[in-house]
Every structure is written in C-alpha cells, then in structure tokens.
Amino acid sequence: MKKKVRLGLLFGGKSTEHEVSLISAKNILEALDLEKYEPVLMSINKQGQWHLETQETLRKMVFSNAILENFTEKLAIVPIEECKQIVSYKDSKLQESLDLDVIFPILHGVYGEDGTIQGLLQLANIPFVGAGVLGSAMGMDKDVMKRLLQQADIPVAPFICLHDYQEIPAFEEVVLELGCPFFVKPANTGSSIGITKVSNQVTYLLAIKNAFLYDRKILLEKYVQGREIECAVLGNEDLQASLPGEIEPLHEFYSYEAKYLDAKRAKLHIPASLAKKQITHIQTMAMTVFRTLCCEGMARVDFFLTKNQELLVNEINTIPGFTRISMYPKLWEISGLSYSQLIDQLIQLAIIRHEKRKKIQTRIGG
Structure with a gap:
C-alpha cells in the first residue's frame, strides 16, 4: 500500500483574520482525500502559541468563533535535516513527535500571509503550500x-503612502490629488480590515486613526x-x-x-x-x-x-x-x-x- 502524505494543516494565527482561518481549515480538511493524505491539525492561538488539535477541537473552534486556550500542551517545530518533525509537550515533557511531508499554512493576514511563517518553514526544511518569503511579503x-x-x-489606482511618523496631509490636499471620495486602508492587512471610504473632513481624521490601529503604514487611495x-x-x-x-x-x-x-x-x-x-x-x-x-x-x-x-x-x-x-x-x-x-x-x-x-x-x- 502506498504511504499516505502526512499533511500539516496550520491555522488560526495572531491576525485579525484568525476566525476566517479556522473556517478555511475546516473546509480544506473536509475536502481532503483521506486515502491519500493523513492530516495533522496544528493551531496557533491569538497569543502566538502552537498546539496539536483534533477534528473535534477544530469544529468547536469554528462554532464557538474562538480558538481554544489550551495552554498546557504546546507544539514546536524541530528543524532537523531531512527530518521534518513537529513535537508536542505537556508540562515540559515530550508527548508526541511526527514527521511531516508538507504543511498547508491557511493563515490569513499578518504573521501568516506576510512571509513570516514561510521563513520559519523554509528554515525548518518543510515543504509548504503557497508563495515563498519574498512573494508573500x-x-x-x-x-x-x-x-x-x-x-x-x-496599472493601479493612484495612492499616497503615509507612515505613523509623518505629518498627516490636510484633507483638501488629499482631495486635490486623489479626488473625493477616497479610501484609507492599512498597508498590511487583508479582508478589508481597517478600511474606510472617506467623503469629508470628519471621516478622514477618524479613518486615519482607525487605519493606524492595524499598521504603522497606511494608504490613501483613489476611489475607482x-x-x-x-x-x-x-x-x-x-x-x-x-x-x-x-x-x-x-x-x-x-x-x-x-x-x-x-x-x-x-x-x-x-x-x-x-x-x-x-x-x-x-x-x-x-x-x-x-x-x-x-x-x-x-x-x-x-x-x-x-x-x-x-x-x-x-x-x-x-x-x-x-x-x-x-x-x-x-x-x-x-x-x-x-x-x-x-x-x-x-x-x-x-x-x-x-x-x-x-x-x-x-x-x-x-
């Protein structure tokens, strides 16, 4: 019998898109050909801790809309040449070790889609689905x-980039360059998080403040x-x-x-x-x-x-x-x-x- 591919599904994460990641992981798991793949479920909670999960705990996460806070059992990747190993610990004692053939990082947003997790997996010598460090970043x-x-x-829409250490341009200056309305958005989030459509001075200042909650760099972008x-x-x-x-x-x-x-x-x-x-x-x-x-x-x-x-x-x-x-x-x-x-x-x-x-x-x- 042909050996199954041991697939690590990595989901959750510290980003604002944490809950969406759980739903994506559940759907991928349900679509897997289990005669070909052996899934290993790995979660990252909102504090950045890694855990091994089961199908049952994943379902609970999806339906409760929050990742389980199981701090007693932790997961680590051991970067050993030709040994793509993950290990779990409980009370500082080794519980389980598994060799992975490939990881599917289904982590939306920062700390998952931005090259950070890709760099870790590349250092650990583990194949992973999706873009590498450079393309992701x-x-x-x-x-x-x-x-x-x-x-x-x-061609892209005209835009202005602002960092949190820069002076905020006057609303009239932005309108002169981009027209009105325009969008304000964080530079490094996905799924429309932190985005505001701006049409006046009041919403402009609120939008700037809101976008800077999610990133130190934001874009002012022409409405198309x-x-x-x-x-x-x-x-x-x-x-x-x-x-x-x-x-x-x-x-x-x-x-x-x-x-x-x-x-x-x-x-x-x-x-x-x-x-x-x-x-x-x-x-x-x-x-x-x-x-x-x-x-x-x-x-x-x-x-x-x-x-x-x-x-x-x-x-x-x-x-x-x-x-x-x-x-x-x-x-x-x-x-x-x-x-x-x-x-x-x-x-x-x-x-x-x-x-x-x-x-x-x-x-x-x-």
Whole structure:
C-alpha cells in the first residue's frame, strides 16, 4: 500500500483574520482525500502559541468563533535535516513527535500571509503550500506591491503612502490629488480590515486613526468606480488562470463580513459576464501580476474594470480564503477543477518546489 502524505494543516494565527482561518481549515480538511493524505491539525492561538488539535477541537473552534486556550500542551517545530518533525509537550515533557511531508499554512493576514511563517518553514526544511518569503511579503504590503506593479507598467489606482511618523496631509490636499471620495486602508492587512471610504473632513481624521490601529503604514487611495473582478492563479513556473468572477457589493464596498461570513452582503457572479477578449486580457494580466510579485502556488488577483474598459489591479492575495463563499475555490470549480482536486494540486506544487530548492547548492565546493 502506498504511504499516505502526512499533511500539516496550520491555522488560526495572531491576525485579525484568525476566525476566517479556522473556517478555511475546516473546509480544506473536509475536502481532503483521506486515502491519500493523513492530516495533522496544528493551531496557533491569538497569543502566538502552537498546539496539536483534533477534528473535534477544530469544529468547536469554528462554532464557538474562538480558538481554544489550551495552554498546557504546546507544539514546536524541530528543524532537523531531512527530518521534518513537529513535537508536542505537556508540562515540559515530550508527548508526541511526527514527521511531516508538507504543511498547508491557511493563515490569513499578518504573521501568516506576510512571509513570516514561510521563513520559519523554509528554515525548518518543510515543504509548504503557497508563495515563498519574498512573494508573500510583497503581496501583503500594498505600498510595495503597487510600486512594483507601477515599475512593471501594470496599472493601479493612484495612492499616497503615509507612515505613523509623518505629518498627516490636510484633507483638501488629499482631495486635490486623489479626488473625493477616497479610501484609507492599512498597508498590511487583508479582508478589508481597517478600511474606510472617506467623503469629508470628519471621516478622514477618524479613518486615519482607525487605519493606524492595524499598521504603522497606511494608504490613501483613489476611489475607482467600476466592476470588481477577481481571477485565480495556480502554478509555480507553468501558470493557469481561472475564469474571472465578479463581486457586486450590496454596501459601500466589499467588506470583511461579505467576503467570508455573510453571502447576502454581496452578489457573486461566477463566472463574470465578460466578452471573450476581456476574459483573456484579465487572465493574462493576473498571471503577469503573479510573476511580477514572485508568487508561487496560488493567488487571487483582484481588479477594477472601469466604464472605459480600463483594467486596474487592486491587490493580490497569496493565501486566499477557502470558506464556503470564498472566490478562489469557486473560480476554480467553475473552471473545471473541483475543491478536492485544487487542494491536491496545491500540495503537489509545494512538494515539487521543495524538491527543486533542495538542489540549490549552499556550500562552496559542494
């Protein structure tokens, strides 16, 4: 009998998207081919502590909307050459050790999608799903992302970047440069956390204060009136792009709740109603963005399509949501790839990349 692949599902995390991660992990677990994979469930609580979990504790986390605070049993990764081992401790005594073949980090937002966990796993010599350190960091930081895309002649909405040590520009100055309304958002959060649509002086000052709660760097961004189009990308070197989908927000913008928790807050048009030429252009642009930002494995690229048919890149998500209403798996499903097949391909891409990386020489003279 062929040995099962021991897959570590890593979820939770210290970010504001902690609860969404739990739902994504539960969905991935339910979609796994258990004849091929042996899942090992690993949580990170809101204090940053790691634990081994069971299917039952994961379900409890999802339904209680909070990770269990089991401080007695802790988990650690042991970076041993060719031994991808995790160990659990209780009262400072070794409880269990497991060798992992690959880890699927389903950690949305900071400390999960920004290159931090990717660096740890790379140091530990463990294959992992999704973009590496560089692609993850660039995809997470909206300021860096937009500047790199501009350098590659890929159109983005005009923006102003502010750090917390800088003087806040007057509302009138911002309006003169970006128009009104405009958006204020943290540079390094996802899922619309900390974002405000600004239309006057009062909301401007409140929006600045709110955005700085989540990051030391924020963006002031021009409001683009247009259709919100999303396209999923899959692959390492040889890329595939899904059919595009469209988000029709039923409120001011596509909020955190609409993305993950409440399907009634937005209409999803999958696939989007687009001409064949538009579809090809969006798919090509999505793959170009993916390559420009050094991504691997998976990403969802979000666009604005204006009335003048101008296509602007809004952002890229290197660990997109995997909840029941998330666009990434839905886009692949309509493109002919089932949820289970998608998970399988992502895991295989991670293993293939790791095998290639192992061939890189790290010592002078071999």
